[in-house]
Amino acid sequence: MNTLIYFTAAAFCGVLGLRSFSGQGRDPTRKAFLLTALLAAASFASFGVYLLWGAALPRQVHAITGAYFPFALLWFLRRLTGEHPGSDKVRHGLLATTALTLAYVILDTQGIGRGATFPYKSLPELCISLWVVFGFGLCLRHLQRLYQRSEHPVDQARVRYLFGLLVLTAAFLGAEQLGRWFYAGQALTEGLGPIDRSYVLQGAIPPLGTTSGTLFIYLLYLMVQLRRLVDLDEVLARVAELAISAALFTLWVGGMYTLFGGEGRSSLLATFQLFLAAAGWLAIDRPLRARVAAMTAERINRSGRRLEETLTEVDTTLVKVHSVEALAQTLLGRLVASGRSPLASLYLWEPERGAWRLQAVRGQPDQPLMGVIGNRAFVDGLHQRTVHREALRRQIERGATGAEEDRDRLRILDAMDSDLAISILSGDQVLGWLNLKHEAWSDGFSQEEVRRLLRTADLAATQLENLSAFAQLEEQHRLAALGTMAAGLAHEIRNPLAGIKGAAQFIKTADPATPASEVADFLDIIVSEADRLNGVVTQFLDYARPLDIRAAPTAVGPLLERLVDLLRAEGLPAAVTLQIEASADLPRVEVDPDKLHQVLLNLARNALQAVGPRGAIRLRAQLTERDGPRRHAAALEIAVIDDGPGIDALDLDKLFIPFFTTKRDGTGLGLAISRRLVEAHGGELTVRSKPGKGSTFSVRLPLAARPDPAAGPPPAPPPTSAPTPAAGQ
Secondary structure, eight states: OHHHHHHHHHHHHHHHHHHHHTTOTTOHHHHHHHHHHHHHHHHHHHHHHHHHHOOHHHHHHHHHHHHHHHHHHHHHHHHHTTOOSOOHHHHHHHHHHHHHHHHHHHHHHHTTTBOSSOTTOBHHHHHHHHHHHHHHHHHHHHHHHHHHHOOSHHHHHHHHHHHHHHHHHHHHHHHHHHHHHSOTTOOOOTTOOHHHHHHHHHOSSOSHHHHHHHHHHHHHHHHHHTOOSHHHHHHHHHHHHHHHHHHHHHHHHHHHHHHHOOTTOOHHHHHHHHHHHHHHHHHHHHHHHHHHHHHHHHHHOHHHHHHHHHHHHHHHHHTTOOSHHHHHHHHHHHHHHTTSOSEEEEEEEETTTTEEEEEEEEEOOSSOOOSEEOOHHHHHHHTTSEEEHHHHHHHHHHTOTTHHHHHHHHHHHHHTTOSEEEEEEETTEEEEEEEEEOOTTOOOOOHHHHHHHHHHHHHHHHHHHHHHHHHHHHHHHHHHHHHHHHHHHHHHHHHHHHHHHHHHHHHHHOOTTSOHHHHHHHHHHHHHHHHHHHHHHHHHHHHHSOOOOOOEEEOHHHHHHHHHHHHHHHOOOTEEEEEEEEOTTOOOEEEOHHHHHHHHHHHHHHHHHHHTTEEEEEEEEEEEEOOSSSTTOEEEEEEEEEOSSOOOHHHHTTTTSTTOOSSSSOOSOHHHHHHHHHHHTTOEEEEEEOTTSOEEEEEEEEOOSSOOGGGOSOOOOOOOSSEEOOTTO
16 A cells, blocks of 8 residues: 555656646746656655565665755746746755765665664665755745745745645655654564565655655646646645545544454454444445535635535526526626625627627726627637636747737736636537636636536526527517507508598599488598597507506405496396405405506406396405415405306417407407506406306405505495396396
């Protein structure tokens, strides 16, 4: 296991060095990092070989590469901070290291100064170890001065991480070396197998320095590649989460073994006890890991944790929004409130303009943001899902291919005051993009944060597609209703115009001997048809003009009684009955009594026309609940029920479309106006009907939250449940 750790660390450091150097070999900083990473890789790999083999050569390689590493690190740090790398300390340190390692190889090869019982008890090894400590001290001193010169909080935090990890690495490596010197199992390794030899040569301390040293190299790699600190926050949080979870698991298994294991147990019983321990751990592992992850993220990666929680809330909310404006405000508002971005903006595609328009912005921009963007070069870059300001700057500085397009994209980012643009894609189409500016204390968004933002952007894209499809469906319904309304209006206007035209032509071409009474009849036709046209236009204007609702607490019983009196006064067929069904304790409703009377009168007249010369009509008022998303919302329902022939199923969906009518002399505006009046009161007008079984038109009105104390008790309704005789009965 020890050997595997060393080989893994060596491979990781070597890959990081080569990856950083690949394609950018002219960069002196990357050259210095490559040398530092390769020295670390060679040191780890040679010691891993030494643990397996136990020979002097890999041990000497480990000592030599370890002696050169601190001064290569110092050279790299000077390159990274823009200082002249060839200082006296670096040059003299490399020369002294060369002389010291040469002397070490000669003395160690001759066995001078080496103990007889353990290979690490020798004076040359002690000198090399002290020299490495001295080199690390020079690096720490350089970082301390660099911290004192730094003014930006991000730079200071970066140096603190470097300093802390380097101290940790040096401390662990020193502890391992001391453990090898004073290891109780000091004995010659001849005759031992590879595994036993690796444990003896490693000493009493596990390879903790290798782990921290690898993490230190990874931090240097991030500084070379990304110049950002936030990725390391995530790495440290995950490492801490893994380490704490592993420690808890070790304590669990160790405690179980101590409590139930021990000598004298059969292998089958021990296996069963191990199974029980594993099952118990799996039962508590998931909630425990979640708690540990939350704790480590809160301590180490607090900003990333807060952004993750915010995006989780956004994902839950986005699926519930019903408009693009609500989507934009939800997304941008939550991101700014998370503290990770002081400025967020959203651009969406507008087919009418053939460009992307600024839909919404949250935060205070340093300058007015660009309102419309039609630059295709910038949008082509968004097919890569993200555009980073720092990435564009690095590509421009390197003179990479497409530098001119990168300059255009950078200018657009400047105009949008953005550090990161995240595309919102639907297939190959860019629906828009989300712009974010990072906080002054932050040095950007980490890779994991960007991946998490992309998931939310994908969800926003899906929701935008749904909203667009819904809007298109609504537009189709609107156009269909408009077509029906236009056809009805044309029909209602064409018939009177035809009558007027015919009457006028007759008068124009009439013989002078035509009787005056006949001419008067045609003039009456012109006046009648003109009145009919005026009625159509008046109803249309009533439907189109804004409503003036003057609501007041209104008792329904007297309203229904007045309605019946009016219908009786207009004259009812002898075989038609009207019946009021209303409870005596119905509450008052906040409505405009005149408007509600207009609605009920129109519904009642339609019912009279439906039943014809014989039938029954019921006016029923009762408490109920409103339909729709608000459950248990109390309402007062007034239903007009007839036993007429009913309405055809194909006509039910068109009843409330303006100018749609099934009557020969109807305008098709009565029900449309009635629904508009009811909806202006916050209510709903619905219809249920089956051919041959009559129809029911229901008006549901919301009840007031609090009764009006000044309104007094409602007046007593008329006698209920008793049929009201029609006129002539």
